[in-house]
Amino acid sequence: MNFEEASSHINSVFAQVSILAKDLFGVDISKTEIIVSDSKSLSPGTAYSLRPNHRIRFRIGLLLASRIAGFTEYKSYSRDPRIGSFATTDKREWLVALVCHEAAHIINYELKRLKIPVPGFSQAAVAKANHSPIFRHIYKKIRIVMIPRETTYYEGNIYLDATPVRKKVVAYADFPEKGTMVEIHGKKYEVVLFKPRNYKYPFIAVNGNKRYKLLRKTVEAAMK
Numbered sequence: 001m002n003f004e005e006a007s008s009h010i011n012s013v014f015a016q017v018s019i020l021a022k023d024l025f026g027v028d029i030s031k032t033e034i035i036v037s038d039s040k041s042l043s044p045g046t047a048y049s050l051r052p053n054h055r056i057r058f059r060i061g062l063l064l065a066s067r068i069a070g071f072t073e074y075k076s077y078s079r080d081p082r083i084g085s086f087a088t089t090d091k092r093e094w095l096v097a098l099v100c101h102e103a104a105h106i107i108n109y110e111l112k113r114l115k116i117p118v119p120g121f122s123q124a125a126v127a128k129a130n131h132s133p134i135f136r137h138i139y140k141k142i143r144i145v146m147i148p149r150e151t152t153y154y155e156g157n158i159y160l161d162a163t164p165v166r167k168k169v170v171a172y173a174d175f176p177e178k179g180t181m182v183e184i185h186g187k188k189y190e191v192v193l194f195k196p197r198n199y200k201y202p203f204i205a206v207n208g209n210k211r212y213k214l215l216r217k218t219v220e221a222a223m224k
Helices: 003-025 061-065 091-114 133-146 219-223
Strands: 033-037 045-048 055-059 169-171 181-184 187-194 203-206 210-215
Touching: 003 033, 003 061, 003 091, 003 133, 045 091, 055 091, 061 091, 091 133
Parallel strands: 033 055, 169 210
Antiparallel strands: 045 055, 181 187, 187 203, 203 210
8 A cells, every 4th residue: 555545545434434424423524624644653643623624634654664463542442342452454444443533533523512412421521522432432433334344452563564753752761950961863952941740741842942742761762
């Protein structure tokens, strides 16, 4: 599968899911802006709630550069037999699952915006975003249609050959202090700002006005 084939497949699947969104939930997501890139980011998809139209970014560089072993989901529902992680070597099927996941977010945004009632959920529950029960309900409704086969749970590396690119993320055993020198992806920087560990997402800013999130791992792990 090349980039053009993957892009075409993503748009085709999203068009099918848009019909499901109308039939199952009464929302029109067909005008969502779809952006596909060959980025090798570890995050293959992101849905944005925007006006007048929503947006989804797909980053498929790792998928195209590697054999795959499975599609993985968030831990909180990874073992769900209908929307969890599953073994697959089929890149087209992998993209179907990814599109269903991101489209579920867009449907969720529209249900919240239009205050459309969903049986079994309060309006407050419908208004919740991220990977809440309402999101999982939506995701399940569309994924069982788009991937009707029985899947086998998978846990492990998705990509067997390619190396992910971690942009603007750096991990250190100890949090660096202002004025110290740090090495990030082979280059040395001076720390000019440090947000301490009591922040939800600690980060440092270095000379050149670049910011890097901090992960609590070892330096060696960060450089791999």
